[in-house]
Amino acid sequence: MSSVSALYGESIVAHILDKSSALVGLNRLGFTPEVQAQLEELALRPGGLVLVAEPLNSGKTTTLCSLMNRISSIEKKAFTVEEFIEYPLDGIMQIETARKAGRDVGDAVRAVMRQDPDVLMIGDLRDGAAARAACEAAVAGQPLVLASLHAPDAVSAISRLTNLGVEPPLIAESVMGILAQRLVRRICTNCKEPYRVNATELRRFGFVPEDADQQVTLFRGKGCETCRNTGYRFRMSINELMWVNEEIVELIARRALPADIADAAKANGMKTMREDGLVKVLEGITTPEELVRVLNLRET
Numbered sequence: 465m466s467s468v469s470a471l472y473g474e475s476i477v478a479h480i481l482d483k484s485s486a487l488v489g490l491n492r493l494g495f496t497p498e499v500q501a502q503l504e505e506l507a508l509r510p511g512g513l514v515l516v517a518e519p520l521n522s523g524k525t526t527t528l529c530s531l532m533n534r535i536s537s538i539e540k541k542a543f544t545v546e547e548f549i550e551y552p553l554d555g556i557m558q559i560e561t562a563r564k565a566g567r568d569v570g571d572a573v574r575a576v577m578r579q580d581p582d583v584l585m586i587g588d589l590r591d592g593a594a595a596r597a598a599c600e601a602a603v604a605g606q607p608l609v610l611a612s613l614h615a616p617d618a619v620s621a622i623s624r625l626t627n628l629g630v631e632p633p634l635i636a637e638s639v640m641g642i643l644a645q646r647l648v649r650r651i652c653t654n655c656k657e658p659y660r661v662n663a664t665e666l667r668r669f670g671f672v673p674e675d676a677d678q679q680v681t682l683f684r685g686k687g688c689e690t691c692r693n694t695g696y697r698f699r700m701s702i703n704e705l706m707w708v709n710e711e712i713v714e715l716i717a718r719r720a721l722p723a724d725i726a727d728a729a730k731a732n733g734m735k736t737m738r739e740d741g742l743v744k745v746l747e748g749i750t751t752p753e754e755l756v757r758v759l760n761l762r763e764t
């Protein structure tokens with residue numbers, strides 16, 4: 465809970481931790497079958513680093529916990545190092561750093577490494593020591609390391625690690641995949657209605673209209689009692705997964721420009737968050753307005 469005093473009272477933001485929502489399967493978080501298959505493949509590897517990149521409050525804890533659950537269900541020795549433990553996880557040793565004075569993430573990771581872990585989740589790589597500890601733990605061959613950091617998209621996570629002082633060769637050697645995500649509100653299924661728009665309005669999401677007159681059917685929530693007249697109910701992720709293949713390893717190691725890494729990732733089949741969002745708009749799960757809001761796109 466966060467509160468701040470303002471002129472006419474308090475502004476309060478409540479972050480509700482629903483334990484049941486942390487225990488959902490990967491298939492319910494909004495991943496396409498391709499992304500889910502790649503995540504599962506990464507989760508079965510013995511070592512290496514898998515990153516979840518996102519701005520604040522975009523569901524990374526749920527995604528990380530769901531991945532941890534998926535992995536620990538196949539009987540491995542799993543640990544987490546978290547600033548604050550948000551969700552207790554069955555069968556996983558969770559270490560909290562915030563309440564222990566003088567203990568930082570790097571120390572906790574080194575302590576865990578002496579326990580011969582199979583899987584290690586690190587809550588948030590917010591400083592250079594934590595980022596380096598995560599990369600170094602991941603190159604040892606074991607454990608598999610899952611971690612999150614603040615970055616707007618998958619490619620930017622590489623720059624973020626570099627800015628935190630991790631050397632590009634170490635990033636190239638450790639990172640196997642980067643998932644970036646945002647949460648969008650789902651259209652309320654109780655009051656959902658179709659409407660027709662000119663397809664050119666979807667151009668800014670990367671949609672290529674067949675001609676200037678093409679019409680498409682989209683959906684929106686009219687507003688009802690179930691959704692308290694917002695037209696939305698529940699949330700899901702739009703996401704992109706950058707699979708770090710040989711080519712990308714090489715680009716990272718020789719400090720290539722983010723745009724070049726992005727091109728290589730797309731050529732390798734990465735669907736961007738914007739493309740994933742467009743699919744979910746065309747499927748009637750969310751709205752163009754939601755994409756504009758969460759992707760910070762300009763209204764045109």
Ligand SMILES: [Zn+2]
Nearest residue numbers: 652655688691
């Ligand atoms: Zn409704």
